Amino acid sequence: MRLLCASNGLRSRQRPLVSAIRCQQRGYTAAVIGAGITGLTAAWQLAQDPQCSKITLYEKSSRLGGWLQSETIPVDGGEVVFEYGPRTLRSAMPASLPLLYLVSNLGLFDELITTSRRSPAALNRYIYYPDHLVRLPSPDPSLSFIQNVQNMAKALMDEPLFEGLVPAILFEGTKPSRPPDLWDKDESIAQFITRRFNHKVADNLVSAVMHGIYAGDIDQMSAQMILGGIRNLEDGGVLYNLVMNSLLGKKTRSMDDFLAVNAITKTPESVNRTEDIFRVIKKASTFTFKRGTQQLVEGLIDSLRASKKVNMVLNSNITSMDPPDNPGHPIKVNFHTRLAVTTSEHLADPLQIYTGTNGVQSHDHVISAVSAPALSNILDPKARFKISEVRDPERGRLAYDLQVQSRSKPVTETLKRLQLHCGATTVMVVNLYYQNPNLLPVEGFGYLIPRSVPYEQNPECGLGVIFASASSVGESPVAPYPTVSQDSAPGTKITIMFGGHYWDGWKKEDYPDHKTAVRMARSMLKRHIGITDAPTVVRTRLQENAIPQYKPGHLNSMYQLSHAAKNDYYGRLVLAGNSFNGVGVGDCVRQGILAATYGVGRHALRAGPGLWCPWKEFDFRNWDLRGGITTAPVRLFESKA
Numbered sequence: 249m250r251l252l253c254a255s256n257g258l259r260s261r262q263r264p265l266v267s268a269i270r271c272q273q274r275g276y277t278a279a280v281i282g283a284g285i286t287g288l289t290a291a292w293q294l295a296q297d298p299q300c301s302k303i304t305l306y307e308k309s310s311r312l313g314g315w316l317q318s319e320t321i322p323v324d325g326g327e328v329v330f331e332y333g334p335r336t337l338r339s340a341m342p343a344s345l346p347l348l349y350l351v352s353n354l355g356l357f358d359e360l361i362t363t364s365r366r367s368p369a370a371l372n373r374y375i376y377y378p379d380h381l382v383r384l385p386s387p388d389p390s391l392s393f394i395q396n397v398q399n400m401a402k403a404l405m406d407e408p409l410f411e412g413l414v415p416a417i418l419f420e421g422t423k424p425s426r427p428p429d430l431w432d433k434d435e436s437i438a439q440f441i442t443r444r445f446n447h448k449v450a451d452n453l454v455s456a457v458m459h460g461i462y463a464g465d466i467d468q469m470s471a472q473m474i475l476g477g478i479r480n481l482e483d484g485g486v487l488y489n490l491v492m493n494s495l496l497g498k499k500t501r502s503m504d505d506f507l508a509v510n511a512i513t514k515t516p517e518s519v520n521r522t523e524d525i526f527r528v529i530k531k532a533s534t535f536t537f538k539r540g541t542q543q544l545v546e547g548l549i550d551s552l553r554a555s556k557k558v559n560m561v562l563n564s565n566i567t568s569m570d571p572p573d574n575p576g577h578p579i580k581v582n583f584h585t586r587l588a589v590t591t592s593e594h595l596a597d598p599l600q601i602y603t604g605t606n607g608v609q610s611h612d613h614v615i616s617a618v619s620a621p622a623l624s625n626i627l628d629p630k631a632r633f634k635i636s637e638v639r640d641p642e643r644g645r646l647a648y649d650l651q652v653q654s655r656s657k658p659v660t661e662t663l664k665r666l667q668l669h670c671g672a673t674t675v676m677v678v679n680l681y682y683q684n685p686n687l688l689p690v691e692g693f694g695y696l697i698p699r700s701v702p703y704e705q706n707p708e709c710g711l712g713v714i715f716a717s718a719s720s721v722g723e724s725p726v727a728p729y730p731t732v733s734q735d736s737a738p739g740t741k742i743t744i745m746f747g748g749h750y751w752d753g754w755k756k757e758d759y760p761d762h763k764t765a766v767r768m769a770r771s772m773l774k775r776h777i778g779i780t781d782a783p784t785v786v787r788t789r790l791q792e793n794a795i796p797q798y799k800p801g802h803l804n805s806m807y808q809l810s811h812a813a814k815n816d817y818y819g820r821l822v823l824a825g826n827s828f829n830g831v832g833v834g835d836c837v838r839q840g841i842l843a844a845t846y847g848v849g850r851h852a853l854r855a856g857p858g859l860w861c862p863w864k865e866f867d868f869r870n871w872d873l874r875g876g877i878t879t880a881p882v883r884l885f886e887s888k889a
């Protein structure tokens with residue numbers, strides 16, 4: 249096995265862990281800042297550690313769960329579940345294992361709905377271009393091999409969406425690859441795809457996919473971070489290497505997935521479920537919950553309550569969290585809570601709510617699970633920086649010059665480095681329910697809208713439309729695997745998403761309000777797929793700065809930030825969450841687990857038998873995973889398994 253790409257920083261050195269050893273002897277306390285999915289998972293994992301005596305979970309709002317939010321709405325003939333954030337979770341091996349173990353640990357396995365790899369929602373994915381839906385080529389199991397090949401060839405020849413794709417595929421292998429001295433130079437996704445294929449592939453296909461994941465602009469997104477595994481194959485041709493690897497059964501794996509599987513607590517319930525978990529991964533393309541993804545949040549909250557070790561400080565505003573004076577000292581967190589009146593149904597009986605004004609607590613470890621801008625605001629709300637791009641003349645690598653414009657205290661390196669992680673897109677989510685069950689022109693997942701669609705076809709800045717009824721129905725994961733659905737009402741549920749990078753730089757007052765958003769959604773559906781019916785239920789949610797954007801240079805700035813946090817806070821501050829390594833629910837769960845185990849110095853790696861300890865092939869005894877950012881997207885290795 250070969251470690252494909254590990255920057256020195258993320259391999260980092262060993263250091264004396266005097267304070268960690270002391271903590272291990274007497275037990276330790278921890279704080280988690282932010283009660284989104286990363287923070288809740290981290291708090292849950294800490295609560296499983298008998299050595300962890302107390303966990304304080306700080307949340308600035310009165311609601312837990314971040315942007316995982318579902319609502320069950322009564323309608324004529326039953327109920328429908330609307331999602332305002334993530335809705336379906338990807339089932340992939342081994343990336344979804346930590347999440348599925350967590351689900352089982354929480355006793356929620358029976359609550360899953362799995363969407364089979366052979367279902368229309370998994371097979372039929374569409375892109376709208378330039379004025380109609382185009383199905384992305386994938387074998388249709390109801391047709392013969394010859395019919396599938398004919399259909400695919402026809403689509404590639406006839407559809408403007410695929411213009412330039414065939415020559416791009418044929419000649420990709422002949423394009424020069426990056427010279428070795430520029431191996432670690434980052435570029436945008438658009439630059440990489442244009443360099444290897446052509447700009448039509450970037451604009452028509454790749455921009456659509458990136459709308460569906462990041463709501464982002466491929467000119468502003470890091471190829472190294474987001475397409476790292478693929479980009480590493482460019483020597484000799486990306487496609488050639490992909491085909492060869494597939495024929496030879498070689499896979500590129502992320503060590504983090506294995507680290508998380510190794511670290512996550514497995515209750516007897518989840519161990520009993522192992523076979524079922526692997527069955528879900530094999531058969532399903534995605535999964536969700538009967539009452540929406542919020543069920544995961546509720547399961548975590550119930551478990552935290554039952555642990556009796558967790559204090560939840562809601563409505564909290566952390567006013568300072570300065571580095572300790574020396575390595576032996578804990579981190580002091582000063583906070584202020586408004587009168588903790590909660591409206592959330594989950595908080596009717598919180599473990600402990602501080603209703604006072606100011607408080608100070610010391611913690612042996614702090615896990616920050618908030619976004620980079622939110623953490624920056626905690627460290628110094630008055631700090632303002634001017635960031636300018638500079639080119640490293642020798643290596644052409646992107647670098648940034650940071651100048652402090654204002655501050656209220658001495659600026660730490662951590663605070664400076666956080667500034668480079670501050671971009672995020674805002675998405676308007678519109679959920680519509682129609683009584684008519686036969687409204688859609690095609691069966692499938694929905695459609696994405698690439699940036700190349702002419703303005704007249706997309707004046708609303710739409711990113712994509714989800715035929716949400718299709719992904720709300722599936723199989724129970726438990727034998728005899730009956731069909732289950734989120735919705736008992738028979739109509740059609742559609743979600744429309746707008747904005748994203750198209751709204752970069754907009755002010756609050758520029759965003760559409762509820763009425764305007766519904767009007768925009770309806771006019772888009774009419775133009776694109778001819779829907780003129782009036783919906784019976786409409787719900788909108790503006791998700792502000794919800795999806796972090798990994799801009800070129802992200803990996804390098806993550807490495808710098810990780811080291812700064814390790815040094816400034818003597819390994820006691822751990823950073824996790826979607827600002828760093830992955831915006832999906834599975835990514836956040838993995839980061840929460842890694843932070844609450846290796847990140848706080850509580851889980852030692854051992855060279856056990858079998859496939860599940862890939863680190864034993866590397867110098868894992870020298871990996872210092874404590875403090876800073878525990879996750880490392882460059883810890884990739886090649887495996888035959």
Ligand SMILES: C=Cc1c2[nH]c(c1C)Cc1[nH]c(c(CCC(=O)O)c1C)Cc1[nH]c(c(C)c1CCC(=O)O)Cc1[nH]c(c(C)c1C=C)C2
Pocket residue numbers: 332333334335336337338459460461462463534675677693694695696711712713714745795831832833834835
């Ligand atoms: C609510 C808006 C979101 C958009 N992207 C994400 C969210 C939560 C995050 C996201 N979406 C997908 C992924 C990759 C797979 C994963 O790790 O879960 C991530 C990280 C893929 C995806 N995009 C859409 C759906 C329904 C899915 C998941 C399931 C699948 O691939 O089958 C739809 C969608 N999401 C966004 C837009 C604009 C959009 C449009 C149709 C933004």
